[in-house]
Amino acid sequence: MNKVTELLKIKYPIIQAGMVWCSxxxxxxxxxxxxxxxxxxxxxxxxxxxxxxxxxxxxxxxxPFAVNIPxxxxxxxxxxxxxxxxxxxxxxxxxxxxxxxxKRMKDAGMTVIHVxxxxxxxxxAENSGVDAIVAEGFEAGGHNGRDExxxxxxxxxxxxxxxxxxxxxxGIATGRxxxxxxxxxxxxVQIGSRFAISKESSAHDIFKNHxxxxxxxxxxxxxxxxxxVRMLKNEFFQEIKSxxxxxxxxxxxxxxxxxxxxxxxxxxGDLVDGNLEIGQxxxxxxxxxxxxxxxxxxxxxxxxxxxxxxxx
Amino acid sequence: MNKVTELLKIKYPIIQAGMVWCSxxxxxxxxxxxxxxxxxxxxxxxxxxxxxxxxxxxxxxxxPFAVNIPxxxxxxxxxxxxxxxxxxxxxxxxxxxxxxxxKRMKDAGMTVIHVxxxxxxxxxAENSGVDAIVAEGFEAGGHNGRDExxxxxxxxxxxxxxxxxxxxxxGIATGRxxxxxxxxxxxxVQIGSRFAISKESSAHDIFKNHxxxxxxxxxxxxxxxxxxVRMLKNEFFQEIKSxxxxxxxxxxxxxxxxxxxxxxxxxxGDLVDGNLEIGQxxxxxxxxxxxxxxxxxxxxxxxxxxxxxxxx
Numbered sequence: 001m002n003k004v005t006e007l008l009k010i011k012y013p014i015i016q017a018g019m020v021w022c023s024x025x026x027x028x029x030x031x032x033x034x035x036x037x038x039x040x041x042x043x044x045x046x047x048x049x050x051x052x053x054x055x056x057x058x059x060x061x062x063x064p065f066a067v068n069i070p071x072x073x074x075x076x077x078x079x080x081x082x083x084x085x086x087x088x089x090x091x092x093x094x095x096x097x098x099x100x101x102x103k104r105m106k107d108a109g110m111t112v113i114h115v116x117x118x119x120x121x122x123x124x125a126e127n128s129g130v131d132a133i134v135a136e137g138f139e140a141g142g143h144n145g146r147d148e149x150x151x152x153x154x155x156x157x158x159x160x161x162x163x164x165x166x167x168x169x170x171g172i173a174t175g176r177x178x179x180x181x182x183x184x185x186x187x188x189v190q191i192g193s194r195f196a197i198s199k200e201s202s203a204h205d206i207f208k209n210h211x212x213x214x215x216x217x218x219x220x221x222x223x224x225x226x227x228x229v230r231m232l233k234n235e236f237f238q239e240i241k242s243x244x245x246x247x248x249x250x251x252x253x254x255x256x257x258x259x260x261x262x263x264x265x266x267x268x269g270d271l272v273d274g275n276l277e278i279g280q281x282x283x284x285x286x287x288x289x290x291x292x293x294x295x296x297x298x299x300x301x302x303x304x305x306x307x308x309x310x311x312x
Numbered sequence: 313m314n315k316v317t318e319l320l321k322i323k324y325p326i327i328q329a330g331m332v333w334c335s336x337x338x339x340x341x342x343x344x345x346x347x348x349x350x351x352x353x354x355x356x357x358x359x360x361x362x363x364x365x366x367x368x369x370x371x372x373x374x375x376p377f378a379v380n381i382p383x384x385x386x387x388x389x390x391x392x393x394x395x396x397x398x399x400x401x402x403x404x405x406x407x408x409x410x411x412x413x414x415k416r417m418k419d420a421g422m423t424v425i426h427v428x429x430x431x432x433x434x435x436x437a438e439n440s441g442v443d444a445i446v447a448e449g450f451e452a453g454g455h456n457g458r459d460e461x462x463x464x465x466x467x468x469x470x471x472x473x474x475x476x477x478x479x480x481x482x483g484i485a486t487g488r489x490x491x492x493x494x495x496x497x498x499x500x501v502q503i504g505s506r507f508a509i510s511k512e513s514s515a516h517d518i519f520k521n522h523x524x525x526x527x528x529x530x531x532x533x534x535x536x537x538x539x540x541v542r543m544l545k546n547e548f549f550q551e552i553k554s555x556x557x558x559x560x561x562x563x564x565x566x567x568x569x570x571x572x573x574x575x576x577x578x579x580x581g582d583l584v585d586g587n588l589e590i591g592q593x594x595x596x597x598x599x600x601x602x603x604x605x606x607x608x609x610x611x612x613x614x615x616x617x618x619x620x621x622x623x624x
Contacts, residue, residue, distance in 0.1 A: 119595075139465050147528065150483060150592060152484075176497055177496065179621070180496045185488055309495065312611050
């Protein structure tokens with residue numbers, strides 16, 4: 001037991017990241033049924049689809065699960081209505097101001113977690129009344145902070161700056177990386193990339209298999225003018241790079257992005273034109289496993305690494 | 313005892329980074345006398361100055377110490393002559409091709425360590441015959457790799473890819489961060505920023521005190537067109553940024569850099585026009601200590617963090 005397992009009433013201090021086009025009810029319920037916190041990623045769901053996934057997730061597990069809500073979601077009020085109507089117990093908000101919705105959720109009895117990437121926003125989130133923080137480092141896949149602070153440096157800074165529990169994210173996929181995050185003072189970890197290519201993830205098999213071949217240096221944090229995003233360096237990224245090289249405008253960048261690039265890459269498996277969001281840690285992920293296998297392996301490798309740690 | 317303490321015949325698996333304008337004989341001998349490996353940073357020394365520091369370091373300690381040689385140093389042959397003449401036992405090379413000099417050093421009986429920032433160069437270094445590798449993450453201060461791989465992701469990748477000992481660098485300044493690096497599979501750590509502002513560092517007091525005020529997000533990796541470098545975002549960096557914003561040429565960038573910017577910043581304490589190289593971990597460094605104090609604190613905090621680690 002620790003602060004996070006008590007707060008969330010889960011067995012292991014492991015959160016499955018809510019990821020667009022990956023974390024539907026199958027992934028979330030599998031994570032929850034195997035001792036972690038399962039999280040539905042609402043970012044890629046229309047409101048009605050989110051409701052459907054909540055209902056199915058409730059049917060598939062009796063354990064706690066959460067919903068991740070990106071605060072820049074266009075129909076955000078509609079999403080919150082659904083969370084309240086469906087009596088969702090844990091909400092993870094990201095990518096926006098935690099002051100906007102935290103009080104409403106807390107008044108409704110929800111447990112609220114907010115994702116941050118620097119000390120300033122961690123303190124802002126704590127002051128707004130959230131119960132815990134996900135601190136996400138520069139190496140994480142998908143949306144990311146502007147300050148480029150790595151997990152190694154971010155976690156000690158945030159642990160020192162706030163009094164609420166801190167969940168480390170970015171670069172965590174194995175027992176050893178989890179042990180490193182806990183060493184830095186985190187109370188739990190959030191695992192993204194590893195679950196993004198798990199058997200229960202709704203990502204396309206072509207995407208999952210492509211991630212297996214990723215090597216160190218194959219991802220990049222780009223689109224800093226819009227919202228910084230980490231993705232694999234595929235042909236779509238080369239187009240972004242060409243636009244940067246000829247000093248294209250922000251409007252050109254928005255036009256190039258168009259709509260549906262992440263769906264195309266992750267859900268439809270278009271490796272050429274899709275936005276293939278994944279973390280740096282993809283370099284050490286070498287197999288597609290079930291959620292049960294992943295969690296068992298993380299727990300058992302954590303124990304082994306802890307036993308074999310250098311001691312002074 | 314572990315692989316690195318045996319290889320280098322030192323008490324603790326801690327290497328003091330060889331840093332320009334910081335690591336002369338005072339810092340290196342203090343590190344060696346306190347159980348770590350002290351390292352002279354030859355990058356900022358004329359050949360005669362390096363010889364002087366080697367002689368003084370030998371006089372100040374009976375323990376092993378090393379010299380760090382950036383392989384892009386203009387009078388590199390002259391430096392190697394001095395290393396051979398002064399019978400230096402351990403050499404750390406960085407910023408270049410390890411195949412060029414490793415054999416000569418090994419033939420002379422030296423222990424050779426090479427600094428890398430990705431798997432490809434780690435394997436190249438191993439194949440060239442080096443005894444160990446320093447794997448340096450994106451968060452590290454000063455010269456850095458192009459692939460932006462963080463310590464959290466770099467260490468597991470490199471540990472898996474090579475059979476020689478791996479020394480983790482980047483983001484390590486405390487007992488907790490050292491424990492994290494060892495959790496990732498490193499055999500030792502290299503500590504830079506913390507020693508850069510130690511009492512025995514030859515950096516200017518104005519620089520040391522300025523680093524104390526650094527917060528998360530205050531450093532940036534820039535100058536990627538030349539050689540990527542992490543520095544504090546001072547007025548000099550704002551000039552670099554302006555040049556980038558108006559799409560200045562590489563020649564303009566070289567002219568803006570001029571000569572002696574790092575000396576100006578670190579050694580002369582010019583916070584405005586100097587290049588203030590330091591790591592992201594500066595955000596959690598809050599006091600100027602002696603080398604003895606730093607090493608004692610790292611060892612004792614490592615033990616405490618290890619005892620208090622979450623266990624499944």
